[in-house]
Amino acid sequence: MVRRRREGNGVNEQSMAEWSAVVLATAKARFVALGADLAQAPTEAQRAYESVYAALMTGTGVRAATYIAILLFVGIAVEWLYWMYAYSPLRAAMAMPMLTPAAALRVGLRRLFLSLSGLLLFTAAAIGVSAAFAWPPHVHELIIAATLLLLVLRLSWISVSVIIAPGRPRLRLRLVPVAQPQARWLAAALMAALALLALGRFLPPVLQDGVAQASHVASALRFIAYSLAMLILFVSAFAFFGGRDVRADVPRAPLFPRSFPLALLVAAVYAVWLMNDRAAAVAAIAAVVIALQIGLRPIVYFYWREDDGALPAIVLSLSRFVVALVGIGAAAVALDTPLATLAEDVGPWVRVGLRLLGVAVLALLAHGVWIAIRSVVDQRLKRIGPIDPHEPPDASSRLLTLLPLLRVTAAVMLLVMLVLCALWALGIEITPLLAGAGVLGIALGFGAQALVRDVIAGIFFLADDAFRVGEYIEGSGNTKGTVERITLRSVALRHHNGPLHFVPYGALGSVRNTSRDWVIDKFNLPLPIEVESETIRKMLKKIGEDMKADPVLGPMTMEPLKGKLYRIDPGVKIFRCKFRCPPGKQFDLRAGALKRIEAALKKMDVQFADGRQTILLQNPA
Amino acid sequence: MHGGSLVRTVRLVSGLILMAFVTCHLANLAIGMQSLAEMEAWREVLTAPWTRSKPVFFLLATAALVHATLGLYAIASRRSLALSTTDVVQLVLGLFTPPLLIAHVIALYMSIRVSPGFADSYGQIQAVYWSFAPSYAFLQLFVVVVVWMHAAIGLYSWLVLKPVWRRIGGFVLPVLFAVPILALLGFAQSGQEVLNRLAADPAWRAAILENVGNIAKATRELGNLQSNAILTWAGLVAVAFGILAARILRARMMPVQVDYDGGIRAMGRHGLSVLEISLLNDVPHAHVCSGRGRCGTCRVRVEAGAPSLSAIDEQERSTLERVGAAGGERLACQARVLGAGVAVTRLLPAFADATAAQAPDEWSAGAAKETA
Structure with missing residues (x-):
C-alpha cells in the first residue's frame, strides 16, 4: 500500500515535469511561429491585398457588393419598422425619474431589452436574406463574419451604453458606481478593447481561408489586435480602478487596490493566450469571473446602499453563484465539451470535482435560503424590539417567542437537508442512513413520546395564542405564574411568590390566562343594618366617578366602581361592589376604592358593620 | 426668423424633386430584373424625360444646387449641436452625397463628351461597371445607399407628422425600402445579362472597348474636374461648420x-x-x-x-x-x-x-x- 502510493507520487512528479516541458516547448514553437508570421506579414499583406483587389474588381465582386447593399437595406428596413414602435417606450423609460440606482437598473433592463430586440431583428433579417442569394465562392462566409462582427460591435455598444451610460449624466442612467469624467473614458476604453477583440476573432479566419490565403497576415493581425486590446485593458485597470472607492464620503480602512489583481488577471490571460490558444478562452472566462467577483460587492451595495437588511447579502451571494455558474457553462462551451458526456467519460478526479461542485451549489442554495429566513426573522424581531415588562403584553410578544423558535427550526432542518443532499450528491448511498435513522427514530419515538407530545402541544399553544411572555397563567395541576420563557418543550412560569415552574406543554392542560383584555373585581361591603341603602349606592357611584377622574386611577378604570345592596343578613346589610379594569390593575384599584369608601363612611358617620350580634336570652324564669 | 420657414419649405420641395428623380431612376434599374431590353425601353419613360427636356433638366439641376446650398445654410445657421441620432445620420449622409453624385454625373457627362459613340445606354454603362471599371460600380452602390437613406429619413420625418400618415404609412414605408432593394436586384440581374452578352457578342465588346479607350484618355481631365468639385464642396462644408463654431463660441459668454x-x-x-x-x-x-x-x-x-x-x-x-x-x-x-x-x-x-x-x-x- 505504502509502496504503491510512493510509486504513484513518482509517476505524478514525472508527468508533471513532462507536462511542463511540453507546455514550454509548445509555447516556444508558438513564439517562433509568431515571429515568422510577423516578419512575413507585410509582404504577404501586399500580395493578399492585390489578390483581393483583383477578385473584387470583377463582375463577381460587384455582384457581391450589390448583395451586401441589399442586405443592408433589408436589415435597416426591419429595424426601422421596429423602432417606429419601440422608440417611444425607450424614450418613456429614459424620461422616468431615476431616484435610486435600483430604479435605474429597471430602466436599464428595459433599454437593454428594447435595443437588443432591434439588433436581433437586424441580424436575423440580414443573415436570413443572405441565405437567399447565390453568393460567389468564399463570400458568404465573409458576409456572415461581417454580420457577426457588426453584431458583436453593436452588442458591445449596447451593453456599454446601458451599463456605463457615458453620456447624459443628468439622467442618472448609470448602473455601476463610476464617476462622470471617468465614465466616458472607461466606455471608450472598453469599446476599443471589445472592438479589437472582435476584430481579432472574426477577421483572421476570413483572411486565412478566403481569396487572400494569407495565414501569416491573419496570425499577425490576431496577435496585434489581441495585444492592443490587452494593453488597453491593462492600462484601464490602473487608470479606472487604481483610485479610492467612489464613495469617498464613507471613511474606510485602506484596502488592497483593486487595480493590481485586475491588471494581473489581464496579464495572466494574455500570457496564457501566448502559450496556448484553447486554454486562453477558459483563462479569459475565469478572469472575467474573478473580476466580476471582485467587483460584485461594491456594485450590489451600490443598489442597496440604504437598506441595512440582508437583501444585499442575498443578492450578492446569488449573483456570485450565477456568475460562477455562467462562467462554468461558458468554459464548457469554449472547450466544446458536452456536459452530459463529461460526467461519464472522464477520470475519477473530474467526477469528484463535479460532485464537489454540486455540493457547493447545494451549500450556496442553502446559504441563500438561510440568509433569507434569518434576515426576515431578524428584521421582524428588530422592529418589535425588546419587551417592556411593565407594559401589557400584546401580539408582538407572541412573535417574539415564535420567531426565534422558527429560526432555530429552520436552521436545523436546512442543515439536515443539506447534509443529506450533499451525501447524496457525493454518491454516498443514504438509503441505509435514512432506514437506520428510521429504526432509531422509532426506538427513540417510543422513548420520547412525552417529548414529542410536549413539542406538538407547544406548537398548538403558540398557534392558539394561549399565552405570551409576560402573561399570568394558571395551568391544570396548580401551576401558575407569569410566563417568563417559552422553549421548544416547556414554558417557565414565575409564581408570584418567586419560585419558577418549568411546565412541559404536555402537562399544562387547560390554561387559564388572567392577563387578557380585562378583569372584573368584586368585593363585599358589610354595613350596619340601619344604613339607608340608596345613600350608600349613591356614595359608591360618586366614588367611582371620582376615581375615574383621578389622574392615576382614572386611566386604569374601564368601568367605574358601582355598588348595590346585595344581601341582608341579621344585623348586617351587605353591599356588593364591582369594577372592570385591565388585567393586573385590580389590586391597585381596589385599594384605592376601599380607601375612599372608608373616608366617605367616616364622613357620613357610618361604622362598618361590627361582628357583634345581639343575642337576646329569654329568661326561663 | 421669417426666412426660416421659407427656407425650410424650399429645401423640402427641392428635396422632394430630387427624390422623385432618384425614385424614377431606381425604378428604371429595378426593371432590369425583367431584362436589359425592357430597361432600355422604360428608360424613355422614366429617366430620359428628366435630362432630355431642357426645363425639367433645369429644374432638376436647380433643385440639386438649392438643396445642397440650403443644407449648408442649415448647418451654418444652427446654434448648437443638439441633434437627434437620426438627424446626425441624415446630416452626415447629406454631406457625403454631393461629392459622390458629382463623381457619378461628371463621369457620365465627360464620357459622352469625349466619346460620342458612347451612347448613354444602360447596356454600355453596365458593361463598364461590371467588366471594365468595377470601381465605379462600387461607387454607385455607395451612392445608392447614401442618397436613398438620406432621402428616406427626410421623407419619413416630414410625412410621419401628417395626419394622413395613419392611412398611408403602412403603404409608404415598405415602398420606401422596396425601391432601392428592387433597384439593386435589377442592377445585379442586368449586370449578369451584360456579362453574358459581352462573352457572347465580340462585336459589341469591341465597340465598347473602343469607347472605353477613348474615355481612358480623358481620365486625367476627369479626375481633375472631380477633385476640384470635391475640394470646393469640402471648402464650403468647412466654412459652414466654421460659422457654426464661431457662433457657439461667441454665444458661450452669455x-x-x-x-x-x-x-x-x-x-x-x-x-x-x-x-x-x-x-x-x-x-x-x-x-x-x-x-x-x-x-x-x-x-x-x-x-x-x-x-x-x-x-x-x-x-x-x-x-x-x-x-x-x-x-x-x-x-x-x-x-x-x-x-x-x-x-x-x-x-x-x-x-x-x-x-x-x-x-x-x-x-x-x-x-x-x-x-x-
Whole structure:
C-alpha cells in the first residue's frame, strides 16, 4: 500500500515535469511561429491585398457588393419598422425619474431589452436574406463574419451604453458606481478593447481561408489586435480602478487596490493566450469571473446602499453563484465539451470535482435560503424590539417567542437537508442512513413520546395564542405564574411568590390566562343594618366617578366602581361592589376604592358593620 | 426668423424633386430584373424625360444646387449641436452625397463628351461597371445607399407628422425600402445579362472597348474636374461648420437660464431655443420633428419671462394653431431665449411620438387630464 502510493507520487512528479516541458516547448514553437508570421506579414499583406483587389474588381465582386447593399437595406428596413414602435417606450423609460440606482437598473433592463430586440431583428433579417442569394465562392462566409462582427460591435455598444451610460449624466442612467469624467473614458476604453477583440476573432479566419490565403497576415493581425486590446485593458485597470472607492464620503480602512489583481488577471490571460490558444478562452472566462467577483460587492451595495437588511447579502451571494455558474457553462462551451458526456467519460478526479461542485451549489442554495429566513426573522424581531415588562403584553410578544423558535427550526432542518443532499450528491448511498435513522427514530419515538407530545402541544399553544411572555397563567395541576420563557418543550412560569415552574406543554392542560383584555373585581361591603341603602349606592357611584377622574386611577378604570345592596343578613346589610379594569390593575384599584369608601363612611358617620350580634336570652324564669 | 420657414419649405420641395428623380431612376434599374431590353425601353419613360427636356433638366439641376446650398445654410445657421441620432445620420449622409453624385454625373457627362459613340445606354454603362471599371460600380452602390437613406429619413420625418400618415404609412414605408432593394436586384440581374452578352457578342465588346479607350484618355481631365468639385464642396462644408463654431463660441459668454416644471433648472447660451437648452442639459423633452417647428410636441406654457423669448413667427403660429394651443403657449424649438431667463412647463410627456403630431387632440386631452 505504502509502496504503491510512493510509486504513484513518482509517476505524478514525472508527468508533471513532462507536462511542463511540453507546455514550454509548445509555447516556444508558438513564439517562433509568431515571429515568422510577423516578419512575413507585410509582404504577404501586399500580395493578399492585390489578390483581393483583383477578385473584387470583377463582375463577381460587384455582384457581391450589390448583395451586401441589399442586405443592408433589408436589415435597416426591419429595424426601422421596429423602432417606429419601440422608440417611444425607450424614450418613456429614459424620461422616468431615476431616484435610486435600483430604479435605474429597471430602466436599464428595459433599454437593454428594447435595443437588443432591434439588433436581433437586424441580424436575423440580414443573415436570413443572405441565405437567399447565390453568393460567389468564399463570400458568404465573409458576409456572415461581417454580420457577426457588426453584431458583436453593436452588442458591445449596447451593453456599454446601458451599463456605463457615458453620456447624459443628468439622467442618472448609470448602473455601476463610476464617476462622470471617468465614465466616458472607461466606455471608450472598453469599446476599443471589445472592438479589437472582435476584430481579432472574426477577421483572421476570413483572411486565412478566403481569396487572400494569407495565414501569416491573419496570425499577425490576431496577435496585434489581441495585444492592443490587452494593453488597453491593462492600462484601464490602473487608470479606472487604481483610485479610492467612489464613495469617498464613507471613511474606510485602506484596502488592497483593486487595480493590481485586475491588471494581473489581464496579464495572466494574455500570457496564457501566448502559450496556448484553447486554454486562453477558459483563462479569459475565469478572469472575467474573478473580476466580476471582485467587483460584485461594491456594485450590489451600490443598489442597496440604504437598506441595512440582508437583501444585499442575498443578492450578492446569488449573483456570485450565477456568475460562477455562467462562467462554468461558458468554459464548457469554449472547450466544446458536452456536459452530459463529461460526467461519464472522464477520470475519477473530474467526477469528484463535479460532485464537489454540486455540493457547493447545494451549500450556496442553502446559504441563500438561510440568509433569507434569518434576515426576515431578524428584521421582524428588530422592529418589535425588546419587551417592556411593565407594559401589557400584546401580539408582538407572541412573535417574539415564535420567531426565534422558527429560526432555530429552520436552521436545523436546512442543515439536515443539506447534509443529506450533499451525501447524496457525493454518491454516498443514504438509503441505509435514512432506514437506520428510521429504526432509531422509532426506538427513540417510543422513548420520547412525552417529548414529542410536549413539542406538538407547544406548537398548538403558540398557534392558539394561549399565552405570551409576560402573561399570568394558571395551568391544570396548580401551576401558575407569569410566563417568563417559552422553549421548544416547556414554558417557565414565575409564581408570584418567586419560585419558577418549568411546565412541559404536555402537562399544562387547560390554561387559564388572567392577563387578557380585562378583569372584573368584586368585593363585599358589610354595613350596619340601619344604613339607608340608596345613600350608600349613591356614595359608591360618586366614588367611582371620582376615581375615574383621578389622574392615576382614572386611566386604569374601564368601568367605574358601582355598588348595590346585595344581601341582608341579621344585623348586617351587605353591599356588593364591582369594577372592570385591565388585567393586573385590580389590586391597585381596589385599594384605592376601599380607601375612599372608608373616608366617605367616616364622613357620613357610618361604622362598618361590627361582628357583634345581639343575642337576646329569654329568661326561663 | 421669417426666412426660416421659407427656407425650410424650399429645401423640402427641392428635396422632394430630387427624390422623385432618384425614385424614377431606381425604378428604371429595378426593371432590369425583367431584362436589359425592357430597361432600355422604360428608360424613355422614366429617366430620359428628366435630362432630355431642357426645363425639367433645369429644374432638376436647380433643385440639386438649392438643396445642397440650403443644407449648408442649415448647418451654418444652427446654434448648437443638439441633434437627434437620426438627424446626425441624415446630416452626415447629406454631406457625403454631393461629392459622390458629382463623381457619378461628371463621369457620365465627360464620357459622352469625349466619346460620342458612347451612347448613354444602360447596356454600355453596365458593361463598364461590371467588366471594365468595377470601381465605379462600387461607387454607385455607395451612392445608392447614401442618397436613398438620406432621402428616406427626410421623407419619413416630414410625412410621419401628417395626419394622413395613419392611412398611408403602412403603404409608404415598405415602398420606401422596396425601391432601392428592387433597384439593386435589377442592377445585379442586368449586370449578369451584360456579362453574358459581352462573352457572347465580340462585336459589341469591341465597340465598347473602343469607347472605353477613348474615355481612358480623358481620365486625367476627369479626375481633375472631380477633385476640384470635391475640394470646393469640402471648402464650403468647412466654412459652414466654421460659422457654426464661431457662433457657439461667441454665444458661450452669455449664459441664460431656464426653469422647468418639476423644479428642474438648466443653463444655456444666449440665443438658443428652449428645446436646445433642454437637449443640451438632458432635460426630458418631447421633440418628434427635431426642432423644425412642425410637430408641436415640444410646446411649453411660459410661466415667467415671456418677453425675453423671441417673437412668434409664421411657422410657429400655424403649428400652434394646428395643435390647438392655448394662449401663453410656445414651441420650445422656436422660442429662443434672448433675455436672462424664463420658466416653462412642458405640456407633453417626453415620450410623445409622431401620433401627437398626427392627432394633437388625443394627446392634448390626455395632457389636460394629467395636469387636472
